[in-house]
Amino acid sequence: MPEARTAGRPVTTDALRRLNTARVLRSLRDEGPASRALVAQRTGLAKATVGTIVAHLQRSGAVEDAPAVPVARTSGRPAASGRPGRPVTLAGAGIVGLGVEVNVGYLTATALDLAGRTVLSRRVSTESGHELESLRALTSQCWAQLVQQGADVVGVDIAVPGLVARDRGMVVAAPNLHWTDVDLVHEIESALPQPGSGRCRVRVDNDANCSAMAEATQGVARGVDHVLFLTGTVGLGAGFVVQGRVQRGGSGFAGEVGHLPIGGADRRCACGRRGCWETTVGLPAMLRAAGVRRRDAGPHPMADPMAAATEVAQRARTDASVRAGVREVGRWLGTGVVTIAGLLDPAMVVLGGYFVPLGPLLVPVVERALRGGLLGDGDRRCVVALSTLGLGAASTGAASEVLTDVFDGVVALR
Amino acid sequence: MPEARTAGRPVTTDALRRLNTARVLRSLRDEGPASRALVAQRTGLAKATVGTIVAHLQRSGAVEDAPAVPVARTSGRPAASGRPGRPVTLAGAGIVGLGVEVNVGYLTATALDLAGRTVLSRRVSTESGHELESLRALTSQCWAQLVQQGADVVGVDIAVPGLVARDRGMVVAAPNLHWTDVDLVHEIESALPQPGSGRCRVRVDNDANCSAMAEATQGVARGVDHVLFLTGTVGLGAGFVVQGRVQRGGSGFAGEVGHLPIGGADRRCACGRRGCWETTVGLPAMLRAAGVRRRDAGPHPMADPMAAATEVAQRARTDASVRAGVREVGRWLGTGVVTIAGLLDPAMVVLGGYFVPLGPLLVPVVERALRGGLLGDGDRRCVVALSTLGLGAASTGAASEVLTDVFDGVVALR
DNA sequence: TTGACTTCGTTCACGACTCGTACGAACATG
DNA sequence: CATGTTCGTACGAGTCGTGAACGAAGTCAA
Numbered sequence: 001m002p003e004a005r006t007a008g009r010p011v012t013t014d015a016l017r018r019l020n021t022a023r024v025l026r027s028l029r030d031e032g033p034a035s036r037a038l039v040a041q042r043t044g045l046a047k048a049t050v051g052t053i054v055a056h057l058q059r060s061g062a063v064e065d066a067p068a069v070p071v072a073r074t075s076g077r078p079a080a081s082g083r084p085g086r087p088v089t090l091a092g093a094g095i096v097g098l099g100v101e102v103n104v105g106y107l108t109a110t111a112l113d114l115a116g117r118t119v120l121s122r123r124v125s126t127e128s129g130h131e132l133e134s135l136r137a138l139t140s141q142c143w144a145q146l147v148q149q150g151a152d153v154v155g156v157d158i159a160v161p162g163l164v165a166r167d168r169g170m171v172v173a174a175p176n177l178h179w180t181d182v183d184l185v186h187e188i189e190s191a192l193p194q195p196g197s198g199r200c201r202v203r204v205d206n207d208a209n210c211s212a213m214a215e216a217t218q219g220v221a222r223g224v225d226h227v228l229f230l231t232g233t234v235g236l237g238a239g240f241v242v243q244g245r246v247q248r249g250g251s252g253f254a255g256e257v258g259h260l261p262i263g264g265a266d267r268r269c270a271c272g273r274r275g276c277w278e279t280t281v282g283l284p285a286m287l288r289a290a291g292v293r294r295r296d297a298g299p300h301p302m303a304d305p306m307a308a309a310t311e312v313a314q315r316a317r318t319d320a321s322v323r324a325g326v327r328e329v330g331r332w333l334g335t336g337v338v339t340i341a342g343l344l345d346p347a348m349v350v351l352g353g354y355f356v357p358l359g360p361l362l363v364p365v366v367e368r369a370l371r372g373g374l375l376g377d378g379d380r381r382c383v384v385a386l387s388t389l390g391l392g393a394a395s396t397g398a399a400s401e402v403l404t405d406v407f408d409g410v411v412a413l414r
Numbered sequence: 415m416p417e418a419r420t421a422g423r424p425v426t427t428d429a430l431r432r433l434n435t436a437r438v439l440r441s442l443r444d445e446g447p448a449s450r451a452l453v454a455q456r457t458g459l460a461k462a463t464v465g466t467i468v469a470h471l472q473r474s475g476a477v478e479d480a481p482a483v484p485v486a487r488t489s490g491r492p493a494a495s496g497r498p499g500r501p502v503t504l505a506g507a508g509i510v511g512l513g514v515e516v517n518v519g520y521l522t523a524t525a526l527d528l529a530g531r532t533v534l535s536r537r538v539s540t541e542s543g544h545e546l547e548s549l550r551a552l553t554s555q556c557w558a559q560l561v562q563q564g565a566d567v568v569g570v571d572i573a574v575p576g577l578v579a580r581d582r583g584m585v586v587a588a589p590n591l592h593w594t595d596v597d598l599v600h601e602i603e604s605a606l607p608q609p610g611s612g613r614c615r616v617r618v619d620n621d622a623n624c625s626a627m628a629e630a631t632q633g634v635a636r637g638v639d640h641v642l643f644l645t646g647t648v649g650l651g652a653g654f655v656v657q658g659r660v661q662r663g664g665s666g667f668a669g670e671v672g673h674l675p676i677g678g679a680d681r682r683c684a685c686g687r688r689g690c691w692e693t694t695v696g697l698p699a700m701l702r703a704a705g706v707r708r709r710d711a712g713p714h715p716m717a718d719p720m721a722a723a724t725e726v727a728q729r730a731r732t733d734a735s736v737r738a739g740v741r742e743v744g745r746w747l748g749t750g751v752v753t754i755a756g757l758l759d760p761a762m763v764v765l766g767g768y769f770v771p772l773g774p775l776l777v778p779v780v781e782r783a784l785r786g787g788l789l790g791d792g793d794r795r796c797v798v799a800l801s802t803l804g805l806g807a808a809s810t811g812a813a814s815e816v817l818t819d820v821f822d823g824v825v826a827l828r
Numbered sequence: 829t830t831g832a833c834t835t836c837g838t839t840c841a842c843g844a845c846t847c848g849t850a851c852g853a854a855c856a857t858g
Numbered sequence: 859c860a861t862g863t864t865c866g867t868a869c870g871a872g873t874c875g876t877g878a879a880c881g882a883a884g885t886c887a888a
Contacts, residue, residue: 010458011433012846013873019425020875037836044424046876051837082835083883260756261749261787273786335675342674343757372687373675426875427844434846451865460847465867496864497854829888836883845874854865 014412017053020045022409024053025062025114028090029407033066035085054088060413061094061152062114062406090115095406095413096151099398100139101159101207104176104303107134109142110395111151112403116218120146123392131177136191143192143200152414154406155201156192157398158184159210161237166248169204175270176234201411205401207394209246211387212239214397215350220385228346229387230257230337231353232286233305235270235278240344245404247344258282262336280332283308283354289325290315309354316361323361330362334369341382342374352387359386428826431467434459436823438467439476439528442504443821447480449499468502474827475508475566476528476820504529509820509827510565513812514553515573515621518590518717521548523556524809525565526817530632534560537806545591550605557606557614566828568820569615570606571812572598573624575651580662583618615825619815621808623660625801626653628811629764634799642760643801644671644751645767646700647719649684650692654758659818661758672696676750694746697722697768703739704729723768730775737775744776748783755796756788766801773800 009015020043027042028034034042040050057063066087093113098120101108111120120142126134139156146153162174169185188202212229221227221241229239236258240247259271263280279285283305287297290312294301301308316322337349349370355362367384374382387393405411423429434457441456442448448456454464471477480501507527512534515522525534534556540548553570560567576588583599602616626643635641635655643653650672654661673685677694693699697719701711704726708715715722730736751763763784769776781798788796801807819825 010437010463010846011430013427013430013844013875016425016427016430016845016874023424035836047837048839048877049424049875051839052874081833081885083837083885085836256756256759260753262753339674339676339753340757342670343754345670424875427846427873430845430874449865450867461865462848462867462869463846466846495856495862497866499865832885832887834883834885837881839880840878842876843874844876845872847870847872849869849871851868852866855863857862858860 015409017056018409018412020049020409021053021057021413022407024050024057025090026407028063028088029114029116033087033089035087037085039088057413061091061150062413063088064091064094065089092117093119093149093151095154095403096120096146097154097399097402097406098139098142098146098156099159099210099395099400099402100135100142100156101210101392101395101398102131102135102174102177103161103207104128107131107138108392108395109138110392110399111142111146111153112396112399113151114403114406116400118396119149119151121392129178132179132182132187136187139188140191140193153200154411155203155402156188157210157401158188158202158204159207159394159398160184160204161207161233164204164206166204169202171204199411199414201402201405203402205246205398206237206239208237209239209248210394210397210401211237211352211389212241212350212397213246213400214389214393215352215387216241216244217400218396219350219387219389219393221348221350224348226344226346227348227350228337228340228344229350229352230340230355231387232281232283232351232355233353234283234302236282237353238340240346244407246401257336257340260336260339262339263332277332277336281329281336286312286326286329286354286358289329290322291325292322305354306357309357313357313361316358326358326361327365330365331369333362334366334373337366337384338369338373341370346382348383348385350385350387352389352393356386429823432823432826434463434823435467435471435827436821438464438471439504440821442477442502443528443530447501447503449501451499453502471827475505475564476827477502478505478508479503506531507533507563507565509568509817510534510560511568511813511816511820512553512556512560512570513573513624513809513814513816514549514556514570515624515806515809515812516545516549516588516591517575518542521545521552522806522809523552524806524813525556525560525567526810526813527565528817528820530814532810533563533565535806543592546593546596546601550601553602554605554607567614568825569617569816570602571624571816572602572616572618573621573808573812574598574618575621578618578620580618583616585618613825613828615816615819617816619660619812620651620653622651623653623662624808624811624815625651625766625803626655626764626811627660627814628803628807629766629801630655630658631814632810633764633801633803633807635762635764638762640758640760641762641764642751642755642758643764643766644754644769645801646695646697646765646769647767648692648697648716650696651767652754654760658821660815671750671754674750674753676753677746691746691750695743695750700726700740700743700768700772703743704736705739706736719768720771723771727771727775730772740772740775741779744779745783747776748780748787751780751798752783752787755784760796762797762799764799764801766803766807770800 023043036050040047066089096111096113096119098111106125109122113119160171160174163172171179171182171184173180184204185202215221215229216227227241231237238257258278259276261275262277265275267279269276269279297308297311363384370382437457450464454461480503510525510527510533512525520539523536527533574585577586579586585593585596585598587594598618599616629635629643630641641655645651652671672692673690675689676691679689681693683690683693711722711725777798784796
């Protein structure tokens with residue numbers, strides 16, 4: 001569709017302001033609070049321009065005057081002489097993004113402000129078959145609460161474990177929730193009170209993408225430019241974040257990694273084919289390799305992968321054969337990571353989900369695979385890390401994703 | 415480096431003009447010639463704005479009045495009544511991009527105008543060890559010729575078979591040319607006459623990236639949104655183009671596909687490791703599988719992969735065992751394509767290099783692998799095609815890459 | 829305490845841009 | 859030849875970023 005290339009709003013003068021406003025916000029986020037003069041220096045904008053932009057932002061509640069304690073100037077400078085600048089910081093709770101994560105047994109909602117602070121955090125459990133109702137209720141409740149607190153809710157992002165068509169706002173398939181072709185954006189929008197929904201954009205995303213975003217903005221990968229996130233549950237999920245933006249490839253490739261032809265072909269995958277990666281590194285494969293029977297791995301190993309993996313880690317402490325099994329899975333994990341990393345070239349790989357409890361055993365194996373498997377190990381160092389965010393990471397990432405629009409100048413502030 | 419996020423020129427009013435100018439150019443390129451009024455309708459810009467922009471473009475030589483024969487209106491409309499519009503077309507040779515391709519025995523230079531027409535095409539052979547001299551000479555000659563013809567050379571792109579650090583303008587390693595850490599941009603810039611080089615940007619790129627670009631803009635993949643290009647020589651090269659833009663992933667991943675851990679691990683790769691994909695689908699592997707001895711595959715099979723592959727194709731016509739060998743390689747090719755396609759989700763895979771002469775044998779095998787290996791075959795149709803561009807594709811793509819800057823509004827026209 | 833010095837934030841005139849309206853130009857139809 | 863319709867441009871209005879100028883708010887030295 002060639003029209004897509006021409007598409008997008010025509011660039012008017014107010015787009016200018018949006019873009020430069022976003023520029024100022026990014027400077028404040030990435031390089032810390034600063035006086036107007038310093039922001040001007042950092043962004044290359046004229047002092048006068050920064051002045052008007054900051055004034056606007058103050059009225060919007062996006063920034064506020066920093067606490068009395070002045071921030072140190074750019075390091076190593078001679079002591080300040082002259083009129084001291086009044087530092088400006090990203091504001092407390094004026095502008096927020098709301099993220100909601102759908103899971104098999106529960107929902108998590110998180111709201112972040114521009115400074116990345118958690119403004120709201122809530123979790124509710126759901127009954128099977130009633131996820132959509134609960135989701136609508138939770139979202140509108142959170143939205144109402146935030147608005148009541150005086151926040152400007154820029155958007156809502158819903159993280160779903162499944163195949164998502166973000167551009168159409170549809171969940172194509174979420175097997176664990178038994179969802180197929182759900183018009184989720186419409187569902188949520190209709191649940192929100194009318195007045196706000198005009199400005200407040202509702203979107204859908206894959207949960208692995210969101211978790212990746214969370215790692216890159218709030219987790220171990222904060223400050224890393226190219227982050228690959230890989231999460232293990234019954235299947236596998238992946239997300240790739242470059243400079244704070246989720247890479248969606250062609251039409252949103254993430255989450256598909258589980259069915260890449262990596263590893264042995266002896267097991268049949270749930271998708272009907274053989275040789276899928278997740279048949280060798282998914283949770284069932286791990287339990288099998290570790291010699292742990294399902295009923296020994298907690299009451300509902302597939303519903304609670306973390307508990308199951310913790311049980312495996314426990315046994316591995318005393319049983320060498322369990323350790324060997326885990327390492328064997330780790331080698332296949334490593335092969336896949338090398339493949340993906342070779343293609344995407346991340347600076348850091350973050351392992352999440354059930355890999356975390358088994359991290360001490362898995363990480364060295366994956367690291368070794370990377371050392372042996374990547375070219376030019378001089379420049380292309382790729383660090384392996386474990387997720388530290390735990391439950392609710394996806395909702396945090398979803399909220400972060402919403403704020404991306406603000407920092408990119410896609411949306412205008414009130 | 416957080417500063418990268420803040421970087422980029424501050425957005426002034428003339429950036430506005432650049433962006434809208436680019437918008438008009440894209441409309442003319444993607445949706446064909448049109449009157450000012452129609453362009454206004456297509457871009458969403460005001461008629462007056464389009465008028466001034468077109469006037470500017472005319473003075474720059476970027477567009478010109480279309481031939482007398484008026485273009486049919488948007489199809490199906492009632493017959494035109496009212497003053498007929500004067501259609502505008504992308505101009506003949508006012509604005510051009512120059513692409514130069516470095517190969518083992520020869521150089522190719524191609525210049526394209528905004529309409530995608532070839533304005534200049536030249537090929538010279540080189541002596542081993544003197545490639546850089548020849549490259550400097552050819553580039554400056556072509557540049558001078560274009561300038562003399564009155565063209566505005568927007569930029570020069572050099573396609574190199576090797577690892578390239580595009581942002582630093584360096585060739586990190588080009589084994590076939592025995593180049594290591596060559597500051598190619600500097601080399602070329604110093605060879606160009608001074609006056610122009612201020613505006614005329616010189617850049618370096620990987621040749622597979624450029625070929626991919628060529629396929630997406632001029633080849634079989636024209637009009638396809640997500641294109642994966644895969645070329646076979648002694649090693650392998652790949653490029654991924656989304657909506658006319660080369661995807662460089664983290665720090666420029668393309669070209670690395672040859673060393674992904676795909677296929678058997680029985681052969682040792684030139685990089686010193688085992689299990690690299692190119693040990694199973696590179697040209698040597700193909701010759702081996704087809705049972706063709708090197709000295710039977712043309713005088714210099716590795717220097718002329720196309721001739722060698724043609725020889726193999728010839729033999730396959732009569733010899734069933736050769737056909738079987740080719741198909742065997744094809745299956746490994748298919749496995750890799752499925753892996754990459756599963757991750758990147760292209761709408762079309764274009765095979766180039768030595769795969770082309772063997773296309774009739776290879777394509778069905780790869781197609782079958784894709785049918786069996788990709789999820790959700792309903793939506794995610796992925797077509798396999800053969801490159802038709804032949805020699806010099808990379809230089810064409812390099813020239814295309816230069817023009818990207820114009821269509822993106824990154825550079826201003828004179 | 830006072831005056832010189834330095835830096836910060838704002839004000840103002842200016843140029844560049846896009847937009848909407850208005851108007852003349854160019855063609856078809858009856 | 860009058861009418862209707864559409865095209866392209868001219869003009870005033872509104873917005874935005876910029877540089878210079880200026881008052882404000884500190885430090886430092888005498």
